[in-house]
Amino acid sequence: MVAMPLFTSKNMSRVIKELSIQSETVILDGKIIFSSEEKELGGFLKDLYKHTGINYGKFFKMDYLSKLGFLSSELLLKDVEEIKPETDEVALIFANTSSSLNTDIKYQKSMEDIPSPAVFVYTLPNIVIGEISIRNKFYGEHIFLVQAKYDKNILLKYADSLFETTATKYALVGWLELSPTENYNVQLMLCAKK
């Protein structure tokens, strides 16, 4: 299934799907596909996981940022048959403003007791990239940028440069924000090389 392009950047890529997750609501290509009564992030992520219908044990070990990014990638990659696992052709290009601070604070608290390696590993924003790569066997290009505010343009330009100069043919591109106070905002695109 390939939708009509919603947004065209420079000239190397076309957007084939767009996903937004905010205020307990998931919007895919302009349509609400899921919403939950659950105001608390942990409960919302659990509800969304159930909604996707997948069975993936590693999900329950992830921190909130990874769960949010992982579920987003599942929703965007669903039914995209041209993307096969075991590939160098899918790039992951993410940005946010709070880096991994949501988990950093939890790790900081755990230090008073016994510091937990299982929490410490998630004190890096790029771990979500690792989780998505493991799930899909994506070996490709990837980057996590931290921005004061969402600069979609620069991320699309970066995707273009990958389409132009590397093996990349598809890219998950966009904003994956989770604040220390659990405010979340996902604005992700699945792009394909023209």
Add this chain to the structure above:
Amino acid sequence: MIIGAHNIISPLGFTSEANFEKVIRGEGGIAMQTGTDLSDTDFPASVINESELEVHLAEFLELKAYTKLEQLSILSLKQIIAGVDVTSPKTGFILSTTKGNIDLLKADNLNPNALLATTAQKIADYFGFASTPHVISNACISGLVAFIVAKRFIQSGIYDNVVILGVDVLSKFIVSGFQSFHSLSSETCKPFDANRDGLSLGEGAASVIIHGKQKTENTPYVELVNGAIANDANHISGPSRTGEGLFRAIKQTLRDGDKVDVISAHGTATPYNDDMESEAISRAGFSVVPVSGLKGYFGHTLGAAGIIESIISIMALERNVIIGTKGLKQQGVVAPIKVVKENEYAPTKGLLKLMSGFGGCNAAVYFKKHE
């Protein structure tokens, strides 16, 4: 792309030259830390001495209000910034760091100065950069990713020149995390050694100007030829046994005819990393190419590592020396590679720099000397 002015600040010195002089003499910055600021137990690390830093800050009273991480960053950039038109929107600035001012969380969970983009903007504003700074936070490969992104930004026409800065300082947050993983050595780290038992942490700041324009005059220079990033798709905290991501990063970096004369390895001295790296280097067909590891001099400087180690390796390339791997006595890794123990003097032109990190990330960059 051309490598321009550069600077390193570490316990070995406050200029690239001072750092290189110590390295070539086999001197390192790792020492036992006995205070309680960073850990309740003693541990070896390469830490920038506060009183030494005070001396360098003496003439810049305005820097008193900045954090140590910001002070090091600004001092490093001050040494290379002359001649850079920071007021041009075509001059980019990239900050590479893993944890920035994370120490501030101790007192206040919501301190805005713990936000990495705030830190980058503060540093950029000190110099008056017109462009918005970019922050790369990709675990231990961040510094090498800064070179790759700088190149891609210039290639895309976004910037003409890019200033890259890598920095991290140690905090209880970082030290306790590595201790919880049991990844710290009780002694100075021993990269690629049969008895290696973990890494040593380090602090540092380093900066480089990447110029987009090719040089026309007849002077020697080092070119940033190409780079690539690849994932292991295997484990978030353990490297792939087959070196999958690093192998792919190397393959995608090198083009036909790129000759590799020396490899500057990641070489953290953890048992798994160095084995993985030997596997990737060997699979790529570089079993007989001299491999050098610099963590024995600087420790693992996290977001600064890719930049510090690239600068030292580039300086070595210019001087036709392959730097001995401090801490290595008896090589002991799974795959056949040739790790250099003592400094060797040999003509070298092509340098391959490697880094790997948590999240299964790997990066490779190929530099070439033109005489």
